[in-house]
Amino acid sequence: MSLHSTVCPRNCYSTCSFKVHVENGRIVNMEPHPANRATPAGVCLKGLSYFERAHSPDRILYPMKKTTGGGFERISWDEALGTICGRLNYFKDNFGPHSILFYESSGMAGMVNDFSSKFWEMFGGATTTYGNLCWPAGLEAVRLTLGENKHNVPWDIENAGLIILWGKNPVETNIQQMIFIEKAQAKGAKLVVIDPRRSLSSERADMLIQPRPGTDAIIALAIAAELIRNGWVDPGFIDRNVLGFEDFKCTVKDLTLEKAADVAGVPVELLKQLSFYVGNLKPMTIAPGYGMQRFSNGGQTIRSILALNILTGNIGKPGACFHYANLQSYVFDRVKEPLSYYPSMDSDGVFRRGVSKAKLAADMVRMKIPELKMIWVERGNPVAQNPDSNATLKALRKLDFRVVVEQFLTDTAAEADIILPAKNMFEQTDIIGSYWNPYVQLKPKILEPDGEVKPETEIYYLLAQKLGYSKEEISKWLPEPGDENIQTYLKQRMKDFPELQWEELMDGPVLAPGLEEIAFSDQNFKTPSGKIELKSDLAKTLWGVNPLPTYEELIEGEERHKKEFPLQLLSPNTKNRIHSQFGNLDIIRQFAPTPTLEMSSSDALERGIADGEMVRVFNARGEMKVSVKLNFSIRKGCVSYYNGWWLSEGGSPNLFSRGRETDMGHGSAFHDTLVEIEKVK
């Protein structure tokens, strides 16, 4: 039996370090890795489920092709690559390389992923996507305001006197954050949760505010106005560091708590209490979630909430922070998010970054000269995870040829003409950064790939050979097969950072070179003015929004929409999944066997629906039938259906969402979504 240090590469705040026991080529048990101060006690249940996932009998282990009957049959690598090669040449010769869409998503993090685009560059180009499904509106909001995305180390929350989980539910999405919140509470800190649901993170909180979805900005701005009126701001900090305070003060001066309470549908007493807390409990940490910025007003909402930290001087000090995203461990990225998501201003002629992730379906169909003929999907499941599943299916089916690299038969893989078996996290070495904890971590290869699985780097290498590229030509772009070549590449990249030593990384997490434990403690802000830009002219130039943070109504949330579809669909993340991953495993299924929609007892009574009954959820874009779990505390008018369920399991929340970009950052506004629900008779 051997014990290896590794790191979970999923798209998740925690990016846990952990150790795995390997015996006879199988993961047999796990250990926590206390060297990671952010995740000292170990992984969540999803991490533990690697015990099953690494060796699941459902895993795709061989290349598969779609049969005429719609099923899949095993084929050889030679046949798979031969077919793909033939199609690639055909599309390139007849329509040009831009007739091929290369689609990648966040299924597995790592530096080795870069080689995928290298292949397509070598191939002569492809159409690719811009934007991101997750968090760019907020990233852009913070970047415009503070200059970059970084925050205090996770354990610093322990020092806070007031913690606001604003639309964030760490119990399910960042479980270790609760360790530090609990420690702070034990020392007397107040915890406030703002969420239309009574999220599980609110159970030990002092206050829960349940606003109408999409109205967070007006709450933040009204509190800001109240702070200014009561003199609960930090004038010294504002004078030294803030640009645009006077303009801001001027625009919010007439905004009252009463007005905000009315718009958001919450008791004004709670807003008064919260204003007092924000103005007087120090230091304050706000941890905003990502769900809140997936609305059409997402970026402006994040800017509005961030204003509370700015006015009270809660930036750059222990316990005082805006915990949006901490990109300090992404030391190898030349261009950091969100800038790396944007379409390049000057086309290099190689990649056509013409398809928006948020509007994937519509843009795929819209592409002309050349039209899209083929898609290559890796690390993603766009059918379930991109807005408007039915439109996505339609756009995929319109293509001539689809290749999907996958571990399991997802909704997207099921659409493929050829499925190539994807590696799992234990089968190739890589280096992983985190957007929450401050460590650079090594994820070593500890298992031989199962069946005929090949890492993507090797798939591309073999494909390049099949396409007739010479060894010399390929070596300019791709590493040769074999994990030792990947390690050589990674060691090469590490040379710029003498703090990072391979042996040390093999043992566990290493703090990112240049880490600021307390972000912005030097009060150095990389904005155009060098100050915190409460007023950002760049925001107006780039995105056409007000240079000041403002509250904007949701695009799909006005009364006229609500007549037909009166219920706001929330699609939060569950502890049981990372997006559409993990839910297919028995370990997870024992806790979440069937898709369930949570509904307010009041809305259920109005529709004659009892707990456990089947309902039809529908809007103009889609419908599904799932069972109901009543909830007696969720805000009336809101229903909650966890993100990540597959269509084949009963329905994804994206059946109802619309492909629409956020106000900034090319994010996806899939939370502007209304539905109606009726009992299945």
Place this chain on the structure above:
Amino acid sequence: MRKGFIFDLNKCVGCEACVVACQIENHETQRASWRSITTFNSFQHPGLSLFYFSLACNHCDDPLCMNGCPANAFSIDPLYHTVDYDEDLCIGCRYCTWTCPYDAPKYVTARGTIEKCTLCKERIIGGKKPNCANLCPTGALDFGDIENRVAIDIPGFIDKGIWPSIRVVPLRKKEGPTSATRQLTENESALFQETQFRGERKTSLRSEWPLILFTLLAALLFADAAAKLFEVQVLPPLAFMALAIAGLVVSTAHLGRPGSAWRALLNIRSSWLSREIVAYTIFIGLSGYSLLLPTSGLLAIPCILLGLATLVSIDMVYATVERRYVPIEKSGSVALTGILFFAVLAHILLLSIPILIGSGAIYIRGALKTKRRSLLSLFASGVRIAVGFVLPLLLLCVHANLWLVAMFVLIGESINRVEFYLDLDVATPRRQIEKELLKELAVPVRGQS
């Protein structure tokens, strides 16, 4: 140092990692989940907070599973303070699944035996923590010093003075967050009640009918044996023996491992179930002996006493589960049924009339207190009262045929027995938490502050 679980309610967020950690460590032997999370207020009533218990076997100092096990399948390891279970010794009677308040022993139908948490004994011998505690991502479940543990007084947690090896850190803040959530309307409150108390129960008629049959048979056989003293010959000797053996067969067939049924005789030291089976076995043995060889009339008295001992033991088997040593609610006592049968058959009006009136009164009182009232249960109660009490009393007063009276009494007592099993309150963390919720909701629901 005495070691055990340390569970901090403030830190547990119900993530289920402990359940999975347990499954990983014990995947070779675990078929049913040994550890589980019980949620208090999972439907989020606005007046109450939500919290979790993560529970498996608590390896009690005075374990009810071990005390009640008729086959001595459990033992305490004095060195590591674990309650060990030996599957080879188990007869699959499932009594431990009724007596353990933590729902730790899990019955596995496919094997006909139970299984439960071992405290990851090999790990603790090696100086490690049980895997659940080792892999709890928030540090809520730990394993360590419980030397100074005290009785646990936390809503929803059953202590019962059996010294579970667990220290529970109570909630720092008992009430939920101050929130805008409105008070529930009357309709919503009704809906909440409906949603809550659909409670799955551990016992069902489908699985427990052999026990109902057996306990009724035991009461009947006792009455018959006792009535003989009064020169009333009810059952022909062969019928008596046939029923006696049927009782044995039925109760044996109910076991997961009928072939090991003899092991049920092994724990008369502490198990009422063992005592019941020992008493019954000797009772029918002696009865058969005296029936077949009528010369041995001297045996009648010990025989009747053993019959009564069987019935008292049966009552104690259930009283131990319900932790209610006076089985008066709905007069669910087999001993009383046996004595009533006897009094009717022997025509002792001084005994039968007071028992009919007394247990009738107790039954009516109990039936009035019952909360679950389906149409069927109302009907059954009606029949029970009319046929089981009123009719026999009337018939006794008009000196009707005793067989007729006996038949009506039998019908009434049978309904009583069925109801007793339906109402049997086997404690589980989930049931306890539901009860606690009810109790808390009886106080005025906290409004908006």
